[in-house]
Amino acid sequence: MPNSLTHAPVPALLERLFDAAARYPDLWPADRPFTTAPPQERADTLDQVSMPISARGGDLLYTLVRATRPATVVEFGTSYGVSTIYLAAGVTDNGSGHVFSTELSSTKVAAARANLAEAGLDRAVTILRGDARQTLAAVPGQVDFLLLDGWKDLCLPVLRQLEPRLAPGALVIADDTGLVSMAPYLAYVRDPAHGYATVDFPVEDGMELSCRTW
Template identity: 60%
Template structure:
């Protein structure tokens, strides 16, 4: 079975990015208290040098979910430097169908992500949309088969609600960093059967919630 994650170009790019991300604790940013009170664009600009990636195991999970569900349209909220995007794109490439639409507010990160995808040879299956996801995704047509929510945590639920009319039956929605307190409203929503999801937490670093649009 083809697994593009093992391709030398892809593997070297992912390994390089994870190595760089391991130094996030030295990233120079304003105080976290100031960041919490800042607007989303100001936060994105202040953290333009920080990777804030998914975990390696989380990336492998994303790859497996895309390979198994074979979505035609994948949406990623919060592309950053493109580590998660590379895993999604590798799966789309191996499926031989589909396209990934990433979103990122930091223009610097948009450029880095595009270069990283091209370096890995996967730029052709990804479009990275710069700006506020609630605007940039507004014109994206469905049906959407898989969504990764890994942007600002207080926006995960609003972004999901925006996308819901375009979700395919059985669509998979993955949310990262569910251990953060700011994800409480999101988790309450997807875990309430009245809202149309079957949802389960998956034990990777910082936690992922996997929800099926039932």
Template identity: 60%
Template sequence: MTHTHTLADPRVETAISRMFELSARDETAQAQLPPGALESMAPQELADAAAGIYMPISADGGKLLYNLVRAIRPATVVEFGMSYGISTLHLAAAVRDNGTGRVITTELSKEKIAAARGTFAETGLDDLITVLEGDARETLAGIEGPLELVLLDGWKDLCLPVLRMLEPRLRPGALVVADDIDQFEGPMRPYLDYVRDPANGYQNVSFPIEDGMEISCRL
């Protein structure tokens, strides 16, 4: 007997395929950013300058997120850094198939938010997704716990401040997933040093998917 799942829904499959195809142009778009932009620009400036860059999770990374959400059945999934919403669709598809839960996601770029909201509506997953516009250090400050799955995929130097802010609301056994740990090893170093220090209460495993993912379990 074949069991269908939401990632196989033609509307979702089409949207994800389309966005992955468009993301193939990312390198060209990235080359047009001012030299040193990633290091020197403020988050909002950078978000506006990078509005044309998809910066997606990898296809396997998306499937891993789907499986994690299915397995732990979180009531609330929090995503820092939605971009155009490829990872968000994987999270919301899993929430839909669990029959319970919601996804709260954050993004600075107005352009990306407008495009993603259209995509969420066309895939029929918009009822499960709340998009918060602005700096995640402000927009996520008021979120109520307990939180059971957090995806950190926004600007890398903000991953640690966002985690520290959400930490009091992480329930024991909560999973925190950070993407691109190999690609952005420098900016990710403070975050990785923090979660890998046993004194801070996490058990970690690095997944060799695309640019690397760090999965940390709150003890």
């Protein structure tokens, strides 16, 4: 199968989305502690801010999906669908698999669905609106590939919730691991007692690639 990332309309769409993301300022109120705000408040306040994965990180996701051929891909944190496009391109070009993504912001859900439709990749994706700790319970069967790119303080709880459904050898990818708020997550997956073989991958703000060994 060809590489969808190199064929119209995907390259132009991604370029436009990355450019738009770079032009949005930080809209979070300076006097409001971010980490103590409820997840829904964060999502509603920042619903115009894309916060996408890096282009190189997206290329890595696509490559890993093509290589591992997962039947079920789960994404925590859709935003405007940039990372979802890379995942969807991977399963589409594999000729099998489906992406289940979840997002709190209704604005972002609508935008992501429109972007995926423009890319011609919407049939490969189901976007679940709501809190991942509830919505991901609706994903059927085992999980072969997991991307954690939502609120950083929720990455570990979402992983722990999905752990019983991770297939042996499942890949778990966490983005922005250079942030201090990802320290509890990194401590968990790097502890051999929890059943992961893991490596830090130097992409932008850091990515952690972990393989479920149980």
